[in-house]
Amino acid sequence: MPAEALSCYTTNLKEHLHLTDPAAERRLAAGFTLSVRRDGLDNTLAFSHHDRVAPDFGYRGARHWHDTLAALRGEFARQGDVLAVANCRNLPWSPSHLMRDVPHWLRLAARDGERWLVIDDFDALLPEGHQVPHRGWADESELRDLLAPLPGLDTTLHQRDLYALGGGPARVPDPGNHRWLEHGAGRFDPCPGDWVRGTAASLALLRDLLPSDPQALVRYAEDLWAAARHHQYLHRNEPTTAAAWGELSRSLRYAAQSAARGRPRASLVRTAFDRILTAIGPGDAAAPRPAAVSAGAAW
Secondary structure (H helix, E strand, O other): OOOOOOOHHHHHHHHHHHHHOOHHHHHHHHOEEEEEEOOOHHHOOEEEEEOOOOOOEEEEEEOOHHHHHHHHHHHHHHHOOEEEEEEHHHOOOOOOOOOOOOEEEEEEEEEEOOEEEEEEOOOEEEOOEEEOOEEEEEEHHHHHHHOOOOOOOOHHHHHHHHOOOOOOOEOOOOOOOEEEEEEOOOOEOOOOOOEEOOHHHHHHHHHHHHHHOHHHHHHHHHHHHHHHHHHHHHOOOOHHHHHHHHHHHHHHHHHHHHHHOOOOOHHHHHHHHHHHHHHHHHHHHOOOOHHHOOOOOOO
């Protein structure tokens, strides 16, 4: 995996923030952690993956395309780049094209009249297939299709959006709205709840929970895959630790696929967690990093 490989959100977030703040990439990497909320919506686990690096950055939404387009033009004029929310179902380069409704961030990196340069640097082998990076021009009619509003999402996907910027939950526009992210729009609610804070403590919780609950393993496999990508990036100059995170990701993905076929592999899951907990050592266990999830802090 290339050193720059991150999750579907953080890949394009990193590139967007770097354009106006070269230090943002360093802060993003330094802030990678893992915290788990045990009392999320509908008692579904929620995950916080890193400290917030842009406190003023948040979601905007609009019901009508002409309002959305005006806002995108305005943000591009101010920033020279816009991070917009697409639906993987509508992205021809996504392996989920025409299959799944999944939020996905991409960049509008240049504009020529009514044509926009769409850049998606995300590169990953996913259960549905290989997502390759994309770079291409789209007219505003094509852009409207790419950025079509998402429907209501299941709780797991919705909570990924809530905590996608870190810290307290972001204000996510209602289903049926076009969405993008904008500087100066950072509104975040206080972050109450029953959180397990810190990478080692969170992994220990998941090690005790997931082997006995195959459905939960399937539900949260993508969250743990994202965590592994982040920590491989964080430890990219520590080959042993980075490799252990990669092995955790592969083992859990295999176990999730097996569980989905009705063949849970509890011992494989437990062993995968024990291996990474041994690899990261007590240093991670001693660093709960409460700023990752406290009110007013940031993902």
